[in-house]
Amino acid sequence: MSFADLGLSDELLRAVNDAGYSEPTPIQKQAIPSVLMGRDLIGIAQTGTGKTAAFVLPMIDILGEGRTRALMPRSLILEPTRELAAQVAENFDKYGVNHKLSMALLIGGVQMGDQVKALQSGVDVLIATPGRLMDLFQRGKILLTGCNLLVIDEADRMLDMGFIPDIEEICTKLPKQRQTLLFSATMPPVIKKLADKFLDNPKQIEVARPASTNINITQRLVEVKSGAFEKRKALRQLLGQEDVATAIIFSNRKTTVRELNKSLKKHGFRSGEIHGDMEQPARLAELDKFKKGDINILVASDVAARGLDIKGVSHVFNFDAPWHPDDYVHRIGRTGRGGATGTAYTLVAPEDAENIAEIEKLTGMKIERIKLSGDAATSDGKSRDEAPKRARGRGKPAKPAADAAPAADAPEEQEQRPARQARAPREERPARAPRPERDARPPRNDVREEPRRQRQDDDGPDDGWNGPVPDFLNFTLG
Numbered sequence: 001m002s003f004a005d006l007g008l009s010d011e012l013l014r015a016v017n018d019a020g021y022s023e024p025t026p027i028q029k030q031a032i033p034s035v036l037m038g039r040d041l042i043g044i045a046q047t048g049t050g051k052t053a054a055f056v057l058p059m060i061d062i063l064g065e066g067r068t069r070a071l072m073p074r075s076l077i078l079e080p081t082r083e084l085a086a087q088v089a090e091n092f093d094k095y096g097v098n099h100k101l102s103m104a105l106l107i108g109g110v111q112m113g114d115q116v117k118a119l120q121s122g123v124d125v126l127i128a129t130p131g132r133l134m135d136l137f138q139r140g141k142i143l144l145t146g147c148n149l150l151v152i153d154e155a156d157r158m159l160d161m162g163f164i165p166d167i168e169e170i171c172t173k174l175p176k177q178r179q180t181l182l183f184s185a186t187m188p189p190v191i192k193k194l195a196d197k198f199l200d201n202p203k204q205i206e207v208a209r210p211a212s213t214n215i216n217i218t219q220r221l222v223e224v225k226s227g228a229f230e231k232r233k234a235l236r237q238l239l240g241q242e243d244v245a246t247a248i249i250f251s252n253r254k255t256t257v258r259e260l261n262k263s264l265k266k267h268g269f270r271s272g273e274i275h276g277d278m279e280q281p282a283r284l285a286e287l288d289k290f291k292k293g294d295i296n297i298l299v300a301s302d303v304a305a306r307g308l309d310i311k312g313v314s315h316v317f318n319f320d321a322p323w324h325p326d327d328y329v330h331r332i333g334r335t336g337r338g339g340a341t342g343t344a345y346t347l348v349a350p351e352d353a354e355n356i357a358e359i360e361k362l363t364g365m366k367i368e369r370i371k372l373s374g375d376a377a378t379s380d381g382k383s384r385d386e387a388p389k390r391a392r393g394r395g396k397p398a399k400p401a402a403d404a405a406p407a408a409d410a411p412e413e414q415e416q417r418p419a420r421q422a423r424a425p426r427e428e429r430p431a432r433a434p435r436p437e438r439d440a441r442p443p444r445n446d447v448r449e450e451p452r453r454q455r456q457d458d459d460g461p462d463d464g465w466n467g468p469v470p471d472f473l474n475f476t477l478g
Contacts, residue, residue: 011098025050040202068122072146109280
């Protein structure tokens with residue numbers, strides 16, 4: 001089956017062909033005709049199967065007719081993260097090149113001024129994150145009564161990020177007579193309840209079992225000892241062994257992302273980082289470097305785990321086993337996209353056993369376990385035999401560098417230093433010259449023969465007053 005068999009317009013077919021696509025993916029084959037017919041839809045598919053094009057392509061043809069009105073977008077696409085929203089916007093630019101459709105992107109981390117200006121001109125497609133959309137709605141900058149097509153993308157991620165109450169409120173602001181499309185890689189009960197509440201007799205499409213992983217991705221668990229150093233050491237060994245063209249390394253914590261990126265750079269890797277604490281322009285700049293090949297390793301938090309579509313990612317490394325098993329499916333889905341093959345490694349310390357058990361339970365498969373050869377180390381690049389000795393005379397161990405250079409590059413031990421000259425015996429040392437006797441001090445006036453409190457000054461008794469006692473204080477209690 002080709003895209004021409006799906007009922008798309010000639011202008012859209014030319015754009016798809018120019019983008020280099022000839023055959024639709026399974027979810028596109030099933031979803032596009034139903035969307036063009038105006039039906040509500042639930043699409044369940046693993047990441048990397050072409051979900052975005054499954055709703056972007058028919059939306060372009062549907063919106064080809066009609067006109068825009070100020071502050072009232074004709075369609076709305078909700079995305080959980082800024083990166084996903086920006087990626088969907090790129091898809092509209094690519095596939096809608098032969099259509100005159102206006103689009104606005106509402107995401108946090110950037111100024112509202114340009115976004116409000118675009119809304120005032122009227123847009124056919126509004127792509128937004130729930131937080132920024134609700135903010136503008138509460139400010140009276142947008143109306144949703146003219147929105148006849150709603151897309152909720154990555155619905156399970158919306159659940160993880162706590163956006164479901166916002167989604168429900170947004171749905172109440174939309175016209176009741178509308179078309180709603182819901183896409184997700186997994187279908188937990190809360191998402192099923194949301195679909196039952198806001199979708200009208202939807203057609204459900206499943207191109208893969210919920211929470212299943214891509215069969216084109218080779219998955220392995222790498223057993224390591226506890227500790228961040230052991231994981232960094234194992235990761236560098238894997239990066240050196242594997243034919244890594246481009247790789248994304250996921251970590252659970254933003255602080256670990258920063259530390260790991262710093263360590264990789266120190267060891268000569270071309271790496272960058274992306275996490276939620278970064279400003280939006282900085283995040284987009286790092287992604288752009290990764291896409292252009294200026295860096296080939298991207299250390300990321302789960303902000304990059306969902307739906308991020310970067311071609312040619314050969315490897316995914318889970319520095320930490322994800323806390324939520326669903327995140328594992330999304331993380332490794334950054335490789336093996338569009339029918340390509342990929343490899344995913346997860347570093348597993350003893351404390352990760354419970355998380356791994358949940359992942360294997362969710363995916364319904366046993367992941368192959370491997371062990372890396374090589375001795376353990378006490379600090380980056382130094383073996384246990386080369387561990388720094390206690391500092392001489394201080395009683396404290398010398399603090400190793402956080403990410404020291406490999407032992408092979410370290411200088412040899414300081415055995416060739418000349419020995420210290422032996423100190424002369426005490427008897428042979430020259431005697432010191434005798435110190436000159438001090439003149440005898442003159443005897444001090446014997447002014448402390450009496451206790452201090454019994455001393456008397458010229459002005460009377462020492463009662464703490466610096467001067468004569470005033471007359472008004474000289475009285476006797478009767």
